Amino acid sequence: MATACEHCPLRRSKLFVEHSPDDTRFMERFKVGELTINPGTPVLMEGSNSPQLFTALRGMGLRYKMLQNGRRQVLNLVFPGDFIGLQAGVMGEMQHSVEASSAMTLCVFDRAGLWNLFRSQPERAFNLTWLAAVEEHFLGESLATVGQRGAMEAMAWALTKIMQRGEALGMVENRAMPLPYRQQDLADALGLSLVHTNKTLAKLRDRQLANWRDGLLIVNDLKELAKLAEMDFAPLPKRPLM
Amino acid sequence: MATACEHCPLRRSKLFVEHSPDDTRFMERFKVGELTINPGTPVLMEGSNSPQLFTALRGMGLRYKMLQNGRRQVLNLVFPGDFIGLQAGVMGEMQHSVEASSAMTLCVFDRAGLWNLFRSQPERAFNLTWLAAVEEHFLGESLATVGQRGAMEAMAWALTKIMQRGEALGMVENRAMPLPYRQQDLADALGLSLVHTNKTLAKLRDRQLANWRDGLLIVNDLKELAKLAEMDFAPLPKRPLM
DNA sequence: CGGTCGATTGACACCTTTCAATACGGGTGG
DNA sequence: CCACCCGTATTGAAAGGTGTCAATCGACCG
Incomplete structure (x- = not known):
């Protein structure tokens, strides 16, 4: 039984920008289902061209990238509220992998609905870009940490x-x-x-x-x-x- | 004398997605001027809330972040065609600084026009998100390099x-x-x-x-x-x- | 109870950093 | 025109933070 966006537990956190009733209505339609997975389960693989996008609703995971030399770089940890798959959504395919570290519940969105979002919901589209910028910011901080600390x-x-x-x-x-x-x-x-x-x-x-x-x-x-x-x-x- | 978008030298490169005549028309209006600067000149400072966004037209620069311990992390190099200031545009303020390494020419955009772009040009808005995802991808590769090579x-x-x-x-x-x-x-x-x-x-x-x-x-x-x-x-x- | 996975520890090798000194070119003032 | 200064590039040597190797331990599982 999927959680209604209206009752999304994440909306209680002050970390997130509040949704307008209209936003909620749209997300309710954008969301096509819910996915529950076990620890260790891959969500998206590098190079994949997933037809689906996700938001972590419960549980934690990680994004990582494998190198030719066999080493792995963890890009960041996935916490509830994180959006997963934006890269595939706009660039065509994922450049890194995502997997669950604990049991997770994910909201599932249809990638095909993304274009509709940009056309009819400029505010939501803006938010998507915002999310991408937040990721960019965090990766920059991580890079500074790994490089200089x-x-x-x-x-x-x-x-x-x-x-x-x-x-x-x-x-x-x-x-x-x-x-x-x-x-x-x-x-x-x-x-x-x-x-x-x-x-x-x-x-x-x-x-x-x-x-x-x-x-x-x-x-x-x-x-x-x-x-x-x-x-x-x-x-x-x-x-x-x- | 500003370069007309229609004759933008960057459009000759096969690196970029082609513009439709409509795109060009919009960008021509979005662009409010051109800026020429000397090597060493700062373009945007961390924490600043610049009213302007840029695209590097000629010359090269770099994005960096200073840490409390005095060390500096260069996030990436700025090449012609790079968009500068998206973070400030969507998050409110820059999380890193940008400065010119060679003489540079920058196309200048008005940040206030950004919202108009999202509302009236969904395709361009999509491209902005795409750009952010490209940056994210590159930062991920850099992180993997610094961390694992x-x-x-x-x-x-x-x-x-x-x-x-x-x-x-x-x-x-x-x-x-x-x-x-x-x-x-x-x-x-x-x-x-x-x-x-x-x-x-x-x-x-x-x-x-x-x-x-x-x-x-x-x-x-x-x-x-x-x-x-x-x-x-x-x-x-x-x-x-x- | 053997087997696997993750966490711990000790010893040692080695890649990088730090410290110092020199070299080189450009700019500036005497 | 030349001495001097400053920023950048080079090099050598020594110190030190991290990585690698190996072995042990505890928890969980079939």
């Missing part, structure tokens, strides 16, 4: 970003939030080796800055973690929800 | 990409193209130190794979360079020109 700073940056996003989504209870990834995933996101990632996490635990174990991330003093990362600790910018 | 591979990747782009734009003559950057710029783009960048370039010269001196990049065998980078050597995807 050391392992400890980078990890602190990543965990801070994750915690911030988790808070905005209401996933944090008692300074803890679910984080259903493997250390290898974070390693591949930050361009670090698995071993070094493990040791870096151990240090953060020793320093009592962040404790990530058994899929649960606990951060007592987010400000302190952000300071270690030498990052601007600004509130997340609002973003549209498709 | 060694210095030599990374440099080979960068020079290959540059040469490819240069070829598509008709900037390559006799296997050589202008590349008006400092070694520090490439270093900041790849997350390498200046010294190591210098030594890596020296090795590429020794191996006769790439020779970049005095603002001129010479590559005799692009295939060979791409092989060293272990990259997929696919032709650049077409992109829209605003």
Whole structure:
């Protein structure tokens, strides 16, 4: 039984721009169904030309890219509210893969309806571009982190970003939030080796800055973690929800 | 004397999606002027809320982001045909800075006209989103390079990409193209130190794979360079020109 | 209970960074 | 016209952060 957009749980988060009744009506029509998948299930593969687009409704996943040398770069983590497949929608095919890390529920949209959206809903079209710009912004920050920060700073940056996003989504209870990834995933996101990632996490635990174990991330003093990362600790910018 | 869109020199390149007469007519109205600047001149600053958007018409520049620790990450190089300022256009303010590396000529657009574009030119709006997706794709590749490739591979990747782009734009003559950057710029783009960048370039010269001196990049065998980078050597995807 | 996957640890090798010094060309003021 | 300064490019040597290799451990599963 699909969730009605009108009652979409994501709309409770202040992270997203509010929908007008008209927006909701349109999305209700744009949405063609719901998809529930298990951890490890691929959603979109690089090179694929999927006829469908998604919005993560529940659960978490990751976007990644494989290189010829066998190494993997995780581009970012997929959280509830993230739009998946825009690249395929406008460029023709995906340039990276997406897969679920926890159980996920996805809203499914028909790619063919995209053109209709641009023609009849300029505001929604604008929002799509906005979403693309938000992604671009985040990738830029990630690039700066991987390129210019050391392992400890980078990890602190990543965990801070994750915690911030988790808070905005209401996933944090008692300074803890679910984080259903493997250390290898974070390693591949930050361009670090698995071993070094493990040791870096151990240090953060020793320093009592962040404790990530058994899929649960606990951060007592987010400000302190952000300071270690030498990052601007600004509130997340609002973003549209498709 | 501003260049008429109809006679835009960029339209000769096969890199860009062709304009319909209607497109050209619209762009002619959307374009409010032309800007010529000297090397080193900033175009947009991080945090700025510029009322203007640009398309690079001639010359080259770079986008970058400064970190609190004083280090700089170059996000990508700006080549003719690149659109500048989309982030400010949709998100409100720039998340990175842009400056000229060579003398540049920019087409200037009025940000206020953006909304009109979305409302009355769905096809152009679609192209804007397309452009954002192209940027996202490139940033993803850069992230993968900085995160997962060694210095030599990374440099080979960068020079290959540059040469490819240069070829598509008709900037390559006799296997050589202008590349008006400092070694520090490439270093900041790849997350390498200046010294190591210098030594890596020296090795590429020794191996006769790439020779970049005095603002001129010479590559005799692009295939060979791409092989060293272990990259997929696919032709650049077409992109829209605003 | 053997087998697999993810997390941990210790030791060591090595790629990059940092530190320093020199070289070279262009611009400027004496 | 030349000395001087500054930005960029080069090089050598040493320090250090990360990666790789290997082995162990705990949890889960058929």
